[in-house]
Amino acid sequence: MYIKSINLENFRNYKNQNIEFINGINLFVGNNAQGKTNIIESIYISAFGKSYRTIKDLEIIKFDEEYSKISSNFIKNNTEQNIELYIDKNNRKVIKKDDVKINKLSDFVGNVLIVIFSPDSLDIVKGSPSKRREFIDMMCCQLSKSYLISHQEYTKCLKLKNSMLKQDFVDKQYIHILNEKMSDYIEKIVKFRENIICKLLEKSKTIHSLITQGKEEINLEYISDFRGLSKNQIKDLLDKYLEIEIIKKSSLKGIQRDDLKININDLEVEKYGSQGQNRTALLTLKLANFEVLIDEKEEIPILLLDDIMSELDSNRISFLLKYIEKYQSIITTTDASFVNNVENIKISKVLNGTLEI
Ligand SMILES: Nc1ncnc2c1ncn2[C@@H]1O[C@H](COP(=O)(O)OP(=O)(O)O)[C@@H](O)[C@H]1O
Numbered sequence: 001m002y003i004k005s006i007n008l009e010n011f012r013n014y015k016n017q018n019i020e021f022i023n024g025i026n027l028f029v030g031n032n033a034q035g036k037t038n039i040i041e042s043i044y045i046s047a048f049g050k051s052y053r054t055i056k057d058l059e060i061i062k063f064d065e066e067y068s069k070i071s072s073n074f075i076k077n078n079t080e081q082n083i084e085l086y087i088d089k090n091n092r093k094v095i096k097k098d099d100v101k102i103n104k105l106s107d108f109v110g111n112v113l114i115v116i117f118s119p120d121s122l123d124i125v126k127g128s129p130s131k132r133r134e135f136i137d138m139m140c141c142q143l144s145k146s147y148l149i150s151h152q153e154y155t156k157c158l159k160l161k162n163s164m165l166k167q168d169f170v171d172k173q174y175i176h177i178l179n180e181k182m183s184d185y186i187e188k189i190v191k192f193r194e195n196i197i198c199k200l201l202e203k204s205k206t207i208h209s210l211i212t213q214g215k216e217e218i219n220l221e222y223i224s225d226f227r228g229l230s231k232n233q234i235k236d237l238l239d240k241y242l243e244i245e246i247i248k249k250s251s252l253k254g255i256q257r258d259d260l261k262i263n264i265n266d267l268e269v270e271k272y273g274s275q276g277q278n279r280t281a282l283l284t285l286k287l288a289n290f291e292v293l294i295d296e297k298e299e300i301p302i303l304l305l306d307d308i309m310s311e312l313d314s315n316r317i318s319f320l321l322k323y324i325e326k327y328q329s330i331i332t333t334t335d336a337s338f339v340n341n342v343e344n345i346k347i348s349k350v351l352n353g354t355l356e357i
């Protein structure tokens with residue numbers, strides 16, 4: 001699939017801007033704080049119905065305006081599709097697909113496929129486990145509606161459980177009922193994560209070897225307390241921790257503690273990776289993510305590369321440019337000097353919320 005155009009109305013620093021894309025490399029060049037990342041964010045919102053930069057929807061509304069509207073046109077299986085997102089200061093939020101209102105996020109996510117790569121993505125390699133879970137979840141949610149629903153339901157139960165554990169009197173029967181429900185979701189989520197990480201590993205090995213010319217080997221290991229356990233065994237494990245959870249006043253076991261271990265040549269990158277290795281591992285993971293989505297959904301995602309060229313050395317840049325040649329990408333940069341002999345590229349300048357071609 002690819003994005004044909006997007007119209008931004010009162011979105012961030014854009015008053016009313018139409019942007020046309022080519023099915024190739026779309027490069028947005030400009031100084032800092034001109035509106036480059038805002039473009040990436042608007043495409044992300046068209047895919048996920050919310051931003052990754054803020055949890056407050058209202059922040060996307062242009063200062064001093066009442067509402068914000070993003071309308072984007074995609075080509076999917078040779079058919080044009082329109083996605084519209086409207087949000088106003090009264091917190092009214094409406095998402096429409098081809099003019100039909102969408103009521104649940106689970107009916108929306110997975111329609112527009114994207115892979116996003118920004119300087120913040122380095123947290124996947126160097127940051128806390130939550131960043132790695134986010135990375136895996138984002139891929140799983142785009143792949144499976146039932147994964148997304150299980151995850152949403154699990155999170156609701158976890159919130160209820162944690163608020164009960166904070167009470168002076170803990171209703172144990174209630175927690176047992178929550179544990180029962182949660183073990184069902186855990187079983188589904190863990191199986192799905194396990195399967196996707198296995199596919200991600202297969203792709204990562206090939207890509208990593210290509211980038212490093214066979215000098216390095218990457219390995220991924222899914223860390224979870226629940227691998228290989230049946231629903232009943234999961235429930236028993238959760239129940240076993242109840243007494244100590246009451247003392248600690250919070251949940252100790254659950255998929256919110258899962259992690260993904262990333263090794264290069266048998267050493268954990270999080271602890272021992274050099275700056276170059278971290279970046280290469282990340283590039284590998286993102287491209288592997290891209291390929292897993294293609295295989296599983298039989299559709300090509302849109303690559304969003306926000307300000308990452310300055311993070312990569314010239315070898316990795318040439319690898320990446322060659323790799324993305326056949327696909328659609330949206331790239332932002334302050335310095336376009338890496339562009340040399342590149343075909344199928346459209347360059348636009350971004351200046352204070354306006355575009356010049
Ligand atoms: N809600 C908003 N209304 C108006 N301007 C905004 C809003 N949110 C962010 N901005 C402006 O957008 C600019 C940042 O845009 P961004 O796309 O992140 O820049 P960059 O080109 O560096 O990627 C800043 O000038 C910021 O003040």
Ligand SMILES: [Mg+2]
Nearest residue numbers: 036037038307
């Ligand atoms: Mg930016």
